[in-house]
Amino acid sequence: MSVEAMDGLCDATAEAVADPDVRVIVYTGAGDRAFSAGGDLSGSFADDPIGLHKQRGRLADLFRMMVRGGKPTVARVNGDALAGGFGLAVACDVTICVEGARLGTPEIGVGLWPMMISAVLMRAMPRKAVLELMLTGRIITPEEALALGAVSRVVPREQLDAEVDRVVDALASKSPIVTALGRDAFYGISDSDFDAALDRLQAGLTLVTSTEDAVEGVTAFLEKRAAERRGRCGGGGCGRGAGRLGRRRVACLQR
Structure with a gap:
């Protein structure tokens, strides 16, 4: 997820949130190989650390919009979801993953730490499981991710689109105002420190890099x-x- 890609995701999400005709927001990757392999490592460092620190805030902006946008979010995980891509998939309300995808937080292997996505992973998965994945960089299967609560369901590739359509139709058929209020209440009772966590993790990522x-x-x-x-x-x-x-x-x- 390069700076340009993050800007595009944030802009598209903001547009979808503001559009009254949009009932559900679906995130997916291009092609069949990957949902997202995470950040662009070639752009991880710069001569302007303050400017780069601000750029990393775009992922925090995206997560906040996803939580506060009032519309259900679905991840169509069509392939590998690693690092920030894994965080994006888990951040969605419903995560539908294709069989055979590789999932995890491999950042430790190149001397980094998955700071920004910690806030979303720890909402969905057991704390010790999250920490073990981060400490080891171990890649997990969709089936293990399902058992850990990181994904909602796992389907064969030939059933992926049909399952996504089924879930989207079910979500879109519900009252948008009740859905928005319900999501606000759901996240509100569990994420009272979400903002503080994202700010601290953004600063932590800058320190690590x-x-x-x-x-x-x-x-x-x-x-x-x-x-x-x-x-x-x-x-x-x-x-x-x-x-x-x-x-x-x-x-x-x-x-």
Whole structure:
């Protein structure tokens, strides 16, 4: 999801929310391979960190519009949904996923952390399951995602469009005002700290991308080579101690 793609998603969502003829908003990917593989890593860093920090706020804007727009949202997950793409899929009210898709938060593998999507994943999934996926970067199947509450249903590819149409028709047939009020109440009782969480996560993502490990990890990924981890913050500091990288990867604690 490049800056241009995020702007397009936000603009299209705002237009759909404002259009009285639109009853349901459906998000999907182009083609059959991917719903969304997440952010454009080649655009993850810039000479203007403040400007980039503001750009990351577009994902927060999108999530807020999805929650507050008053209209049901459906994710037609036609393929892999990773990183920010996984967050977008989970953020929808109903998430219909095709069999065989790869899902998860692999950011840790390139020295990043799925900051912005934490707010939506923790609304839908058990906390420990979310943290385990983020810490390991493990990719999960649609069936496991269904068991964890990340998706609503899993269907064969040949049934995807029919299932999406069925769900959309059911949602669109309901009273729009009751649906809007009901959604507001549903999210209102569980998301009282949603704004604060998104603001903190946006700041956290900017801090993560300021580290040397993040810069090196993304550069190595783009250059198709192994990353050299240094365990250090960038020149501006990230509010954490440098840490030491040794050979021990696991510490076993016994009482």
